[in-house]
Amino acid sequence: xxxxxxxxxxxxxxxxxxxxxxxxxxxxxxxxxxxxxxxxxxxxxxxxxxxxxxxxxxxxxxxxxxxxxxxxxxxxxxxxxxxxxxxxxxxxxxxxxxxxxxxxxxxxxxxxxxxxxxxxxxxxxxxxxxxxxxxxxxxxxxxxxxxxxxxxxxxxxxxxxxxxxxxxxxxxxxxxxxxxxxxxxxxxxxxxxxxxxxxxxxxxxxxxxxxxxxxxxxxxxxxxxxxxxxxxxxxxxxxxxxxxxxxxxxxxxxxxxxxxxxxxxxxxxxxxxxxxxxxxxxxxxxxxxxxxxxxxxxxxxxxxxxxxxxxxxxxxxxxxxxxxxxxxxxxxxxxxxxxxxxxxxxxxxxxxxxxxxxxxxxxxxxxxxxxxxxxxxxxxxxxxxxxxxxxxxxxxxxxxxxxxxxx
Amino acid sequence: xxxxxxxxxxxxxxxxxxxxxxxxxxxxxxxxxxxxxxxxxxxxxxxxxxxxxxxxxxxxxxxxxxxxxxxxxxxxxxxxxxxxxxxxxxxxxxxxxxxxxxxxxxxxxxxxxxxxxxxxxxxxxxxxxxxxxxxxxxxxxxxxxxxxxxxxxxxxxxxxxxxxxxxxxxxxxxxxxxxxxxxxxxxxxxxxxxxxxxxxxxxxxxxxxxxxxxxxxxxxxxxxxxxxxxxxxxxxxxxxxxx
Numbered sequence: 045x046x047x048x049x050x051x052x053x054x055x056x057x058x059x060x061x062x063x064x065x066x067x068x069x070x071x072x073x074x075x076x077x078x079x080x081x082x083x084x085x086x087x088x089x090x091x092x093x094x095x096x097x098x099x100x101x102x103x104x105x106x107x108x109x110x111x112x113x114x115x116x117x118x119x120x121x122x123x124x125x126x127x128x129x130x131x132x133x134x135x136x137x138x139x140x141x142x143x144x145x146x147x148x149x150x151x152x153x154x155x156x157x158x159x160x161x162x163x164x165x166x167x168x169x170x171x172x173x174x175x176x177x178x179x180x181x182x183x184x185x186x187x188x189x190x191x192x193x194x195x196x197x198x199x200x201x202x203x204x205x206x207x208x209x210x211x212x213x214x215x216x217x218x219x220x221x222x223x224x225x226x227x228x229x230x231x232x233x234x235x236x237x238x239x240x241x242x243x244x245x246x247x248x249x250x251x252x253x254x255x256x257x258x259x260x261x262x263x264x265x266x267x268x269x270x271x272x273x274x275x276x277x278x279x280x281x282x283x284x285x286x287x288x289x290x291x292x293x294x295x296x297x298x299x300x301x302x303x304x305x306x307x308x309x310x311x312x313x314x315x316x317x318x319x320x321x322x323x324x325x326x327x328x329x330x331x332x333x334x335x336x337x338x339x340x341x342x343x344x345x346x347x348x349x350x351x352x353x354x355x356x357x358x359x360x361x362x363x364x365x366x367x368x369x370x371x372x373x374x375x376x377x378x379x380x381x382x383x384x385x386x387x388x389x390x391x392x393x394x395x396x397x398x399x400x401x402x403x404x405x406x407x408x409x410x411x412x413x414x415x416x417x418x419x420x421x422x423x424x425x426x427x428x429x430x431x432x433x434x435x436x437x438x439x440x441x442x443x444x445x446x447x448x449x450x451x
Numbered sequence: 452x453x454x455x456x457x458x459x460x461x462x463x464x465x466x467x468x469x470x471x472x473x474x475x476x477x478x479x480x481x482x483x484x485x486x487x488x489x490x491x492x493x494x495x496x497x498x499x500x501x502x503x504x505x506x507x508x509x510x511x512x513x514x515x516x517x518x519x520x521x522x523x524x525x526x527x528x529x530x531x532x533x534x535x536x537x538x539x540x541x542x543x544x545x546x547x548x549x550x551x552x553x554x555x556x557x558x559x560x561x562x563x564x565x566x567x568x569x570x571x572x573x574x575x576x577x578x579x580x581x582x583x584x585x586x587x588x589x590x591x592x593x594x595x596x597x598x599x600x601x602x603x604x605x606x607x608x609x610x611x612x613x614x615x616x617x618x619x620x621x622x623x624x625x626x627x628x629x630x631x632x633x634x635x636x637x638x639x640x641x642x643x644x645x646x647x648x649x650x651x652x653x654x655x656x657x658x659x660x661x662x663x664x665x666x667x668x669x670x671x672x673x674x675x676x677x678x679x680x681x682x683x684x685x686x687x688x689x690x691x692x693x694x
Contacts, residue, residue: 054574065562361558364519365572365619366547368540444519448558 051371052378059379063386073347074387076340077427081391081420082398083333088416089399091326093408098318100409102311104238104247108145108275109178110285111309112292126305127296128267131255134172136295137273141287143280148174149255149268157207157251158223164210167250168201168224170258178274186218186233189254193232197256202233205248222251227261229253240407278312285310334423340387341427348380348435359439360447373440380432381425388424392417464531466626466659467493467516472525474511474682485511487682488525493661495626498653498692500670501663503679510631512679513663517550517629518542530626547575551620551658553649555632557612559604565591565615566600572623590622591615594648610641614648621652628652630662634669646672650692 063070112133114126129149137147152169173188175181186202193200201222208217217231229251238247259266275284288308296305352359359372367375396412403410474486486508493499503509514520515527518534519542527534529545537545551572552558559568569587578586591600594614604612613633620628630649634642650672653660662673670676674692678685 048577050577054577058574061563061567357558358560361560362571362575363543364517364546364552366543366545366550366575368543370540371575445514448554 051374055371055374055378056382058375059382062379063382069347069351070383073344074383074390076343077337077384077387077424078340078391078394080333080337080340081388081424082395083336083391084330084420085392085395085416086399086402087329087333088326089396089411089413090402090406090408091322091329092411092413093399093403093406095319095322095326096409096411097407098322099315102315102318104180105311108278108281109311110273110275110281110288111311112271112273112288112306113269113309114306128269129271129306130266130268133268133292133295134271137271137288137291140291141284143276143284143287145274145276146174146177147271147273148172148178149271150175151255151258151263151267151269152250153258153263155224155251155262157203157211159211159217159220162211164207166204166207168253168258168262169250170253170255170263172255175252175272178272181238182236184234184236185216186231188233194254194256197254197260199227199229199257199261200232200254201229202235202252203231204235204250204252205237206246207249207251208234224251224253225262227257229257281310281312337420337423337427341384341431344380344384344428345431345435348376348432349438351379352376352435352439355439356442356447356450359442360444360450363442363444364448369440372442373436376436376439377429377432380436381428384424384428384432385421388421391424392420395420465492465528466495466497466530467491468528469512469515469522470526470528472515472522472527474508474515474520475523484682486515486522489682489684491677491684493659495659496653496657497659497675498650498673499659499661500673500676501661501679502665502667502670502676503685504665507679508682509663509679511682513629513631513661516627516661517552518545547572548623549626551623551625551628553613553616553620553628553630553633555635557604557609557616557636559612559615559619561605562603564601564603565596565607565618568604568615569600569618569622572619576623586622587618590618593621593652594618608641609637610644613637613641613645617645617648617652621656621658624656624658626659628658628660630660632664633662634664634666642666642669 112129114128131149134147134149137144148171150169150171152167155166155168157164157166172194176183176188183202184205188202189200192198203217203222211217211222212220217234220231221228222231223229235248235252240246253262255268273284273288275281285308289304292306292308293304298304362372400410469489469491472486472489473484476483476485489508489512501509501512511520515522515534518529521527521535521537521542530549532545534542534545560571566584566587569590570583573583573586588600591597594617596611596614596618599607599611604615607615628649633649634645637645646669649660649662652658662669664670671693674690676686676688676690
């Protein structure tokens with residue numbers, strides 16, 4: 045065997061004594077590793093938090109949701125004249141495609157909402173009750189639209205949490221009338237808050253009206269700007285998307301070989317795209333941080349080399365007393381590894397604490413990844429061995445006579 | 452170790468034997484012979500002083516006797532083993548088990564307590580912690596430093612530091628104690644104390660001692676005095692030795 049376990053234990057003891065004897069130098073030496081590991085852990089943890097946030101935000105947009113919009117997949121001037129969607133499309137989708145749980149037409153326009161002496165710029169969206177299930181919107185108070193209100197285009201509305209806060213404050217808005225342009229609208233419901241989206245826009249700043257009321261009284265046209273469709277199950281989303289495409293092509297009389305003049309977006313695809321984007325960002329930031337770990341390792345080597353020179357006499361004494369080359373090598377190697385692992389552990393604590401605090405400010409969830417911790421501590425061990433080896437070899441190959449004579 | 456102490460100096464194998472030992476430094480034209488064919492036999496239990504001007508080869512001889520270096524030609528037998536045939540690591544093991552060193556500059560580990568300094572050779576011998584502690588404390592007591600075990604070299608006087616160094620050298624109960632100018636950094640009163648301690652260790656424990664010195668009054672403590680000149684033993688005197 046190269047060295048006995050007993051020797052490793054004793055070497056560890058000597059290394060710890062040496063580190064304790066030079067607290068300041070040891071601390072400064074290990075600082076590079078501390079910062080490197082802390083940076084890796086903080087960035088990767090924050091990156092994972094961002095991914096988790098994006099995923100949960102998008103799932104808030106709706107369950108198994110597909111959105112049909114007029115215009116092709118690629119944007120261009122030729123697509124602007126694509127025919128709008130209509131309520132008939134919605135009815136056809138619900139009738140023809142069995143895997144569709146619900147389909148909600150939507151049409152929106154910016155409006156100025158006025159109540160008493162307050163006003164607020166918001167978005168009015170005309171839709172049906174299907175909107176609630178497709179977009180996973182819940183009512184905080186009040187009720188949905190009645191059949192009469194929907195078919196008759198009666199001026200009633202449900203307001204988002206932001207609109208309620210801005211216009212009513214702590215007052216109960218139910219039963220009050222809000223004026224949208226020239227239309228006076230009775231508030232029958234208040235929507236539950238969804239908070240800010242990943243991109244920072246307010247998901248509670250809108251007013252829902254029956255589609256017919258919106259078309260007649262606000263838009264002045266029967267166009268539907270988008271259809272939100274939810275599939276019966278997550279597994280069926282892909283199949284549903286294909287069926288929707290086929291149906292819409294048929295209804296819009298697109299002959300074979302011609303490009304679609306509409307698009308079907310899948311929330312899941314957006315999630316996947318965003319996740320891959322945040323994943324790449326996390327990996328990039330992690331790589332940059334790993335470089336700082338490398339620099340930390342070079343710092344360790346630097347100090348160990350200085351330390352070997354500074355302690356030449358000590359090495360001479362040890363050799364004279366009967367230390368073998370391998371024991372001197374082991375001593376310096378253990379010192380460097382202990383410094384690195386100690387720095388790694390400290391960096392881990394700082395990195396986790398730092399990402400927790402930063403996560404609070406950035407409103408990102410704290411995602412603890414055990415494998416990152418294991419990898420960074422293992423990595424600092426490897427850095428300790430890799431960058432400690434050269435100085436340790438230098439120490440172990442000293443001539444005892446010359447080492448003892450060294451001033 | 453203790454066999455050496457038990458053996459009678461007059462009988463049996465010599466502890467060390469140099470046969471026509473040469474040590475050459477440099478190459479080709481710049482070759483310098485530090486030792487030019489030394490023959491020397493040292494019996495167990497001897498107290499030997501090595502003297503000579505600087506450059507006479509006494510330090511080179513000391514390094515060879517201490518198994519820190521190997522001869523260029525000739526042979527050096529330590530306890531019957533040809534040192535010249537040993538590897539770097541084997542030399543280290545020989546030093547670990549049979550040799551103790553005392554240097555002019557004390558050579559203690561800085562910022563390390565007296566006890567930890569004395570424990571150091573025992574660590575390399577793989578002695579367990581408790582036993583290590585016990586032996587180190589006893590060695591410190593033997594050199595008259597009880598109660599100072601927690602002091603670092605900076606907190607000790609020169610004489611005390613040299614006592615710690617002696618404790619470190621004898622804690623392993625070596626066959627041979629090599630002292631290179633052990634009193635070179637001490638005043639005369641401290642020098643005499645240290646020499647008396649070394650003589651006492653030689654007498655009571657039978658440790659063979661080789662002292663390198665350039666001072667006559669220090670050499671006077673030894674029963675045998677070698678004088679080197681130009682890489683050769685010029686004189687080999689035997690006397691009573693004081694102390």
